[in-house]
Amino acid sequence: MLGQGSIRVYRALITQGFQVLSAYRVSLFLYALFSFIRPIIFLAAWVAVAESQGGRLGAFSKADIGGYFVITILVTHLSAAWDFFEFEFEIRRGSLSPKLLRPLHPINYAIVQNVLWKLITSLAVVPVAIAIAITFEARFATTPGHVALGAVSAVLGASIAFVFGWVFASVAFWTTRVHAVVTLYQRAAFIFAGQIAPLTLLPGPLFAVAMALPFAYMLGVPTEILRGGVDLGTGALMVVGQVVWLAVGIALYRVVWAAGLRQYSAVGA
Amino acid sequence: MRLLRLFIRTELQFALEYRVNLLLEVMQMVVVAGTSIAAVLILFTYTEVMNGWTLAQMIVVLGVYYVVQGAEELVMQPSFERFMEHVREGTLDFILLKPVSSQFMVSFRHFQTVQTLQVLLGLGVVVAGLSRLASDVTPASALAFAVTLACGFVLVYALLLFLSTLAFWFVRVDNLLAIFWAFIDAGRFPTDIYPGWLRLTMSTVIPVGIAVTIPAKAIAGLVDLQTLGLILLATVVAWVVSRAFWQRGLRSYTGASA
Numbered sequence: 001m002l003g004q005g006s007i008r009v010y011r012a013l014i015t016q017g018f019q020v021l022s023a024y025r026v027s028l029f030l031y032a033l034f035s036f037i038r039p040i041i042f043l044a045a046w047v048a049v050a051e052s053q054g055g056r057l058g059a060f061s062k063a064d065i066g067g068y069f070v071i072t073i074l075v076t077h078l079s080a081a082w083d084f085f086e087f088e089f090e091i092r093r094g095s096l097s098p099k100l101l102r103p104l105h106p107i108n109y110a111i112v113q114n115v116l117w118k119l120i121t122s123l124a125v126v127p128v129a130i131a132i133a134i135t136f137e138a139r140f141a142t143t144p145g146h147v148a149l150g151a152v153s154a155v156l157g158a159s160i161a162f163v164f165g166w167v168f169a170s171v172a173f174w175t176t177r178v179h180a181v182v183t184l185y186q187r188a189a190f191i192f193a194g195q196i197a198p199l200t201l202l203p204g205p206l207f208a209v210a211m212a213l214p215f216a217y218m219l220g221v222p223t224e225i226l227r228g229g230v231d232l233g234t235g236a237l238m239v240v241g242q243v244v245w246l247a248v249g250i251a252l253y254r255v256v257w258a259a260g261l262r263q264y265s266a267v268g269a
Numbered sequence: 270m271r272l273l274r275l276f277i278r279t280e281l282q283f284a285l286e287y288r289v290n291l292l293l294e295v296m297q298m299v300v301v302a303g304t305s306i307a308a309v310l311i312l313f314t315y316t317e318v319m320n321g322w323t324l325a326q327m328i329v330v331l332g333v334y335y336v337v338q339g340a341e342e343l344v345m346q347p348s349f350e351r352f353m354e355h356v357r358e359g360t361l362d363f364i365l366l367k368p369v370s371s372q373f374m375v376s377f378r379h380f381q382t383v384q385t386l387q388v389l390l391g392l393g394v395v396v397a398g399l400s401r402l403a404s405d406v407t408p409a410s411a412l413a414f415a416v417t418l419a420c421g422f423v424l425v426y427a428l429l430l431f432l433s434t435l436a437f438w439f440v441r442v443d444n445l446l447a448i449f450w451a452f453i454d455a456g457r458f459p460t461d462i463y464p465g466w467l468r469l470t471m472s473t474v475i476p477v478g479i480a481v482t483i484p485a486k487a488i489a490g491l492v493d494l495q496t497l498g499l500i501l502l503a504t505v506v507a508w509v510v511s512r513a514f515w516q517r518g519l520r521s522y523t524g525a526s527a
Contacts, residue, residue, distance in 0.1 A: 030444045030447045038454055040463075040467065044464070046312070048319045048320040049312055051320070052319055052320070135464060135465075135467070180293040183297040183301065190304050197311055197312075203311065
């Protein structure tokens with residue numbers, strides 16, 4: 001599938017993507033704010049809690065909490081997915097129809113835009129993460145093995161988030177407005193992905209639920225591996241979990257997209 | 270005042286037009302507030318006090334946060350967003366021609382009436398927090414709460430007016446409001462949990478921290494007269510500066526086709 005032709009197509013897409021992004025240089029970086037504000041908020045909160053308990057919470061020292069949330073900034077940024085909003089807009093305005101007529105599946109454009117945005121804006125996000133790491137004296141127990149496994153895990157996490165983003169975006173084929181569904185999705189991620197607390201600090205039952213849902217595999221799992229919070233064996237097991245969720249996500253996406261398209265053409269006809 | 274009532278009535282009718290949507294919006298607010306409270310509860314499974322703040326006080330902070338955010342989304346956000354659209358499309362001239370204060374027209378023309386429910390929800394959370402607070406609410410602390418909360422609204426308003434006024438020169442500033450959205454999230458916790466330079470950013474540059482933290486402290490009787498005076502002073506200054514800036518911007522606006 002990835003022959004000469006598709007390499008050429010992708011090269012064109014990347015050029016086009018760069019042009020689109022450079023037209024909105026400022027807003028580009030403003031939206032990166034969302035990657036680090038929330039991790040900083042909860043980092044400060046957990047450090048305050050740890051201080052009240054003499055500087056330690058279970059397996060976490062203050063420096064470990066710092067390490068966790070600094071990595072969270074990076075992984076949140078990598079796994080950002082915003083296609084539901086764009087998709088709703090396109091369906092409502094009808095601008096999706098011409099895109100569907102093109103020989104290339106619309107997801108290809110979205111992938112290129114997504115990756116390019118992350119590459120460019122990491123110029124701003126990485127320095128912030130470093131500044132926060134210094135401010136909170138973050139500690140990492142990362143070994144080269146963790147970096148290698150963590151890199152794979154981060155890419156998998158971003159892919160899971162992206163695919164599930166498209167599954168929920170496809171809901172717009174039926175409801176046109178997806179805001180309510182997206183809110184539910186995002187608030188579930190808020191609790192269970194590892195945004196508000198390292199997964200192991202979640203109270204027992206919540207931890208069990210988190211490990212059974214896809215959200216933790218987008219954010220919490222790559223973060224724990226990258227900060228060296230789990231040994232490589234456990235990390236590898238978690239990565240297997242990610243592969244399973246990615247497969248589930250892709251399967252779901254295919255079903256929902258195909259059914260949605262049938263629904264959509266029925267409306268437009 | 271009569272105009273304001275009229276604006277609110279038409280917007281209310283507009284909102285009731287889409288009942289399912291309304292129901293969904295309410296559901297979303299409850300889910301968002303519920304999960305936020307859950308996050309605080311999770312933090313407090315590990316401790317009794319966080320930087321001097323008890324669970325009950327934290328719930329009050331969260332309640333005030335939703336009141337401020339709700340009020341902001343009730344009128345300021347929709348109105349200012351529409352204002353920027355007017356500048357961009359050149360339709361602002363029609364508003365300036367009306368025989369009403371243009372600042373009033375721009376700031377209070379559009380309402381998202383659903384957000385009233387968010388304000389009420391926030392107040393409910395405040396009351397729930399207060400009922401678990403050790404100290405009783407005295408008339409003095411209630412008054413301090415009302416005053417600081419009003420100051421908070423004005424501070425947020427002044428900042429938004431300031432940012433919106435930039436539209437006269439730069440035309441496209443709707444992204445600047447995105448900064449505000451990103452930072453307002455930080456208001457959910459009291460500003461004093463942040464270390465040095467972060468606290469400064471969270472409370473002075475973006476006054477959301479002040480707008481939320483100080484009223485929550487006031488109602489617990491933790492704000493002295495000196496702080497109260499400072500807040501009042503800051504509010505007046507912010508109001509005067511942003512208003513002057515608005516008028517300066519208005520003078521340099523030449524219309525879309527001029």
